Amino acid sequence: MDSRKALIAMSGGVDSSVAAYRMIRDGYDCIGVTMRLYDNEMIGNRSKTCCSLDDVEDARSVAFRLGIPYYVFNFKEDFEEKVISKFVSCYEHGATPNPCIDCNRYLKFESLLHRAQVLGCDCVATGHYAIIRQDPATGRYLLYKAAHVEKDQSYVLYSLTQQQLAHTRFPLGDLSKDQVRQIAREQGFFNASKRDSQDICFVPDGDYVAFMERYTGKHYPSGDFLDLQGNVVGRHAGAVGYTIGQRKGLGLAMGAPVYVCSKDMEKNTVTVGPDQALFSASLRANDWNWFPFPELTAPMRVMAKARYRQKEQPATVYPEDGGFARVVFDEPQRAITPGQAVVLYDGDLVVGGGTITEVL
Numbered sequence: 001m002d003s004r005k006a007l008i009a010m011s012g013g014v015d016s017s018v019a020a021y022r023m024i025r026d027g028y029d030c031i032g033v034t035m036r037l038y039d040n041e042m043i044g045n046r047s048k049t050c051c052s053l054d055d056v057e058d059a060r061s062v063a064f065r066l067g068i069p070y071y072v073f074n075f076k077e078d079f080e081e082k083v084i085s086k087f088v089s090c091y092e093h094g095a096t097p098n099p100c101i102d103c104n105r106y107l108k109f110e111s112l113l114h115r116a117q118v119l120g121c122d123c124v125a126t127g128h129y130a131i132i133r134q135d136p137a138t139g140r141y142l143l144y145k146a147a148h149v150e151k152d153q154s155y156v157l158y159s160l161t162q163q164q165l166a167h168t169r170f171p172l173g174d175l176s177k178d179q180v181r182q183i184a185r186e187q188g189f190f191n192a193s194k195r196d197s198q199d200i201c202f203v204p205d206g207d208y209v210a211f212m213e214r215y216t217g218k219h220y221p222s223g224d225f226l227d228l229q230g231n232v233v234g235r236h237a238g239a240v241g242y243t244i245g246q247r248k249g250l251g252l253a254m255g256a257p258v259y260v261c262s263k264d265m266e267k268n269t270v271t272v273g274p275d276q277a278l279f280s281a282s283l284r285a286n287d288w289n290w291f292p293f294p295e296l297t298a299p300m301r302v303m304a305k306a307r308y309r310q311k312e313q314p315a316t317v318y319p320e321d322g323g324f325a326r327v328v329f330d331e332p333q334r335a336i337t338p339g340q341a342v343v344l345y346d347g348d349l350v351v352g353g354g355t356i357t358e359v360l
Contacts, residue, residue: 007116012055015127022171032063037079082106095339131173141165158353223268245335279332285354302344
């Protein structure tokens with residue numbers, strides 16, 4: 001590394017603040033940056049979101065304390081095109097998106113990395129909890145879980161390319177959250193006890209249907225709830241508003257608990273059934289990104305996660321034509337959902353990940 005100059009993505013939270021401190025400690029010449037991703041008017045309540053005006057002031061304050069230059073970059077057009085529009089389209093097509101993965105993929109580690117290189121920076125550093133290492137045998141950059149599994153964020157980072165990993169630093173990969181807060185207190189950062197942002201940043205109240213109706217100007221029409229035999233059992237408030245595995249808020253009295261099992265967006269129907277109807281043993285996914293090798297050429301035993309909060313499960317992944325791969329779990333898994341990511345592990349190493357297209 002020649003320049004030892006780093007662009008620090010600063011959200012105003014404690015993690016990115018300590019990441020900036022650690023990069024300075026390690027001898028980097030640092031520039032602090034906050035990405036302006038949307039107008040606050042778009043989202044209303046902003047108390048729990050990242051990237052609000054309050055967060056900009058928090059990040060600016062930490063940068064001032066650290067003695068580094070600080071800027072706010074406007075990425076609103078990129079964010080709307082690559083994250084929000086995709087989020088809406090995904091729901092409208094019956095899938096369940098993960099906008100945090102898209103934000104990492106297209107904004108933090110693509111748009112921001114380009115800006116960093118224009119500014120002569122060697123790398124972008126963020127407050128994510130994960131570890132990057134280079135394999136001396138192959139030269140490939142590998143992604144590993146954070147040392148403290150309770151904060152591990154490798155699942156939402158699975159899409160980072162070799163080029164992006166080469167120019168990314170995760171200074172918190174070896175720390176627990178308690179250690180990060182302690183460092184922040186020692187450095188006199190006023191945000192040492194600031195709570196983590198929750199929910200989707202541009203839907204802070206969690207009502208994504210109301211957000212989509214505001215954003216698109218559309219009203220999503222009501223339709224029929226069906227049972228597994230295709231009988232009408234009630235009326236729903238718009239198929240986009242339901243996710244696979246959902247039980248609450250259905251308003252159905254069927255004598256036993258029922259869950260959303262599938263949706264047909266063309267017919268505007270939502271099919272419900274008992275919990276056991278939610279279990280599937282395999283899935284198909286595309287848009288894969290692999291870490292130890294450029295592509296999967298043979299079946300491989302892995303541990304797989306089909307959603308962020310899921311515990312890893314033993315599985316086998318099989319390569320298929322057209323960039324697809326099929327993941328077959330040893331035991332059926334509950335509520336596998338198209339649009340979500342499936343991420344594969346070998347111990348702490350992230351083998352790869354893709355977007356679920358089909359539940360088999």
